[in-house]
Amino acid sequence: MSAGYKAVGWSRTKKIYDAVLAAGLALYLGLFAGVGSMVNPNATAETLLIRALGTAALLLLHVILSIGPLCRLDRRFLPLLYNRRHLGVTMFLLALAHGAFSIVQFHAWGNVNPLVSLFVSNTRYDSVAGFPFQSLGFFALLILFLMAATSHDFWLHNLTAPVWKKLHMLVYLAYGLLIGHVALGALQSETSPLLAGVLGVGLTTVVVLHLWAAAVERRADHPRSPEAGGYVAVCDLDSIPEKCAAVFACGGERIAVFKYDGRISAVSNVCQHQNGPLGEGKIVDGCITCPWHGYQYLPDTGASPPPFTEKVSTFRTLVAGNRVFVHPSPLPPGTRVEPTLIEHA
Amino acid sequence: MGPGGIAGDGSMIQPLRRAHFRIWLVLAVALYAVFIASLLVRRTSTPPNGKLHWEQYR
Numbered sequence: 001m002s003a004g005y006k007a008v009g010w011s012r013t014k015k016i017y018d019a020v021l022a023a024g025l026a027l028y029l030g031l032f033a034g035v036g037s038m039v040n041p042n043a044t045a046e047t048l049l050i051r052a053l054g055t056a057a058l059l060l061l062h063v064i065l066s067i068g069p070l071c072r073l074d075r076r077f078l079p080l081l082y083n084r085r086h087l088g089v090t091m092f093l094l095a096l097a098h099g100a101f102s103i104v105q106f107h108a109w110g111n112v113n114p115l116v117s118l119f120v121s122n123t124r125y126d127s128v129a130g131f132p133f134q135s136l137g138f139f140a141l142l143i144l145f146l147m148a149a150t151s152h153d154f155w156l157h158n159l160t161a162p163v164w165k166k167l168h169m170l171v172y173l174a175y176g177l178l179i180g181h182v183a184l185g186a187l188q189s190e191t192s193p194l195l196a197g198v199l200g201v202g203l204t205t206v207v208v209l210h211l212w213a214a215a216v217e218r219r220a221d222h223p224r225s226p227e228a229g230g231y232v233a234v235c236d237l238d239s240i241p242e243k244c245a246a247v248f249a250c251g252g253e254r255i256a257v258f259k260y261d262g263r264i265s266a267v268s269n270v271c272q273h274q275n276g277p278l279g280e281g282k283i284v285d286g287c288i289t290c291p292w293h294g295y296q297y298l299p300d301t302g303a304s305p306p307p308f309t310e311k312v313s314t315f316r317t318l319v320a321g322n323r324v325f326v327h328p329s330p331l332p333p334g335t336r337v338e339p340t341l342i343e344h345a
Numbered sequence: 346m347g348p349g350g351i352a353g354d355g356s357m358i359q360p361l362r363r364a365h366f367r368i369w370l371v372l373a374v375a376l377y378a379v380f381i382a383s384l385l386v387r388r389t390s391t392p393p394n395g396k397l398h399w400e401q402y403r
Contacts, residue, residue, distance in 0.1 A: 042398035129386040165361055172368050179376045183383035196384060203380060207373045214366040221359070253359060275361075 017083040021090060028056055050101045054186075057094035058178060062202045064088055065175060069213035075280065078291050085151045088171075092141075092148035099141050102134070133185030140177035143170045153273075161275065179203060221249045231318055231325035237264075237342060238322060245288075247279035250328040255315055257326055258283060258299050263339035265299035266315035266326045273310065303334040319343070 032052035036043060064087050070077040107114040107121065122132040147168055149155075156164045179199070187196055224232050235246045240259040247256050247269055254269035256279030267288065269279045276292030283289070287296035287305060297304055302312040311333035317340045318325040331337065 128382055129388065169361075169364070169368070172372060176372055176376055180379050183380050187383050188387055200380065203376055207369065207376070210365075210369040211373065214362070214369060217362055218366070221362075 013079075014083050014086070018086055021087065025056060025060075025090070025094075028059075029053070032056070046101060046105050050098055050105060051186075053094050053098035053101065057091050057098055058182065058202075060087060060091040060094065061175060061178065062206055064091060065171070065206045066209055069209040072213040072216065073209070075291070078280075081292055088144075089148045089151055092144040095137075095141055095144055099137060102137075106134075128184065129188055131180075131184040133181050133188075136177045136184070137181040140174040140181060143174040143177070147171060147174075156274065161272070165275065175206070220247070221254075224248060224250060226328065227325070229327075230329070231316075231327050234324045234326050236322050237319065237324055240324070243283040245279040245281075246324070247277070248326075250326075254279065255326055255328070256288070257317065257324055258288060259342070260299060262342050263299075264317045264319055264324060264342065265337065265339045266317050267297060267299065267302045268313040268315075268330065268333075270312065271295050271310075272312060278312070300339050301334055301336045 029052045032055065033045075033048050036048045036051065064084060067077065067080045067084055067087075071081050103114045103118060107117040110117060112120070118134055118138060119132070122130070122134075124130040124132060147170065150159065150164065150167060159167065182195075182199055187199065190196075224234075226232050232248075232250055234248050234255075234257055237259070240246045240257065243258075243260050245256040245258045247254050249255075254277075255266050256269040256277075257264060257266045258279075260283045267278060269277055271278050271290040271292065273290065273293055273295045276290040276295070278288055278290055278297070281289045281291040283299065284296070286298070288299050289296050295304065295310060296308075297310070297312055300314070302314040304310040313330035313333050314335050314337045315330060316327040316337055318327075319340050319342055
């Protein structure tokens with residue numbers, strides 16, 4: 001939760017996450033350079049470095065893009081989401097290094113400004129095989145820079161969540177540009193089927209995961225009709241595990257109904273931090289805890305405990321027999337609603 | 346209701362999910378088209394010479 005600006009809120013988990021990331025990258029770059037120099041002994045160090053950095057960035061982007069849908073499909077992947085922004089910034093730095101070395105290698109030794117040379121040295125925009133693929137990589141890098149520069153919560157709060165989310169959805173455009181960059185660039189000169197195979201598998205994985213997760217989400221959004229008094233029957237009491245929630249859609253949005261200490265409370269399912277699914281979190285130390293980044297809210301008020309200021313909407317609840325009902329009209333964020341007592345608890 | 350309310354949530358989350366789904370439908374078609382086209386046009390533009398490596402002549 002955010003009580004003030006802090007560059008990185010380091011925790012043991014984040015340090016382990018970043019250490020594994022750094023070790024994995026060092027291993028990959030070292031292996032790529034070592035194997036690459038053996039397979040192609042004429043390749044220069046610059047060429048190997050450009051290829052190693054480019055492939056590392058592309059692989060990492062595939063991992064980053066897979067984490068979101070994987071977490072939607074299986075909660076066991078949630079720990080990967082916890083520090084995804086560090087993955088994103090690392091991927092941008094790898095792509096930046098790849099781009100910088102490439103511009104130096106291929107455009108810096110003439111009498112034209114290297115950035116101008118990038119766009120005027122090849123203008124065959126009407127050709128597939130000869131397409132100026134480097135410009136695609138340049139524009140993708142610009143998007144990745146924008147995202148890395150605004151990745152901190154400082155920008156999330158100042159830009160507001162809707163603007164920040166829309167801005168960061170540009171990663172899909174960047175991904176498309178990068179697939180074009182590789183398919184129309186390296187794939188044209190690389191005769192080995194390895195690159196084509198890896199790119200095809202990566203593309204298929206990311207596309208299938210996103211469409212699969214989106215289809216699951218659409219099914220979950222199936223609306224329910226209100227019954228007497230405007231309340232909506234949600235589920236059976238027994239179906240909600242202790243200190244967890246049942247999530248249901250109403251009016252196109254989702255409400256999380258929590259069961260804890262013999263009580264029922266309902267809040268908006270949308271965390272105010274990054275729209276994480278509160279209903280997939282648990283009640284920890286008396287607070288609903290977002291499974292994405294650990295933001296917390298009191299279940300009866302929907303407000304974060306002091307000194308934090310985030311608030312989500314609350315909803316009135318009823319329990320009749322074993323059935324749980326929720327009134328779908330949201331109350332203003334932070335409004336206290338007396339939790340419904342479970343009689344036989 | 347302010348951006349923190351359910352009205353704010355409601356006006357944001359569901360359109361984002363819809364946009365996300367549509368974006369990936371378009372990307373699936375467009376990126377496979379680019380990928381397959383790039384494989385189809387692949388050709389060797391110069392006669393192969395196994396003994397020649399441009400990096401030796403820089």
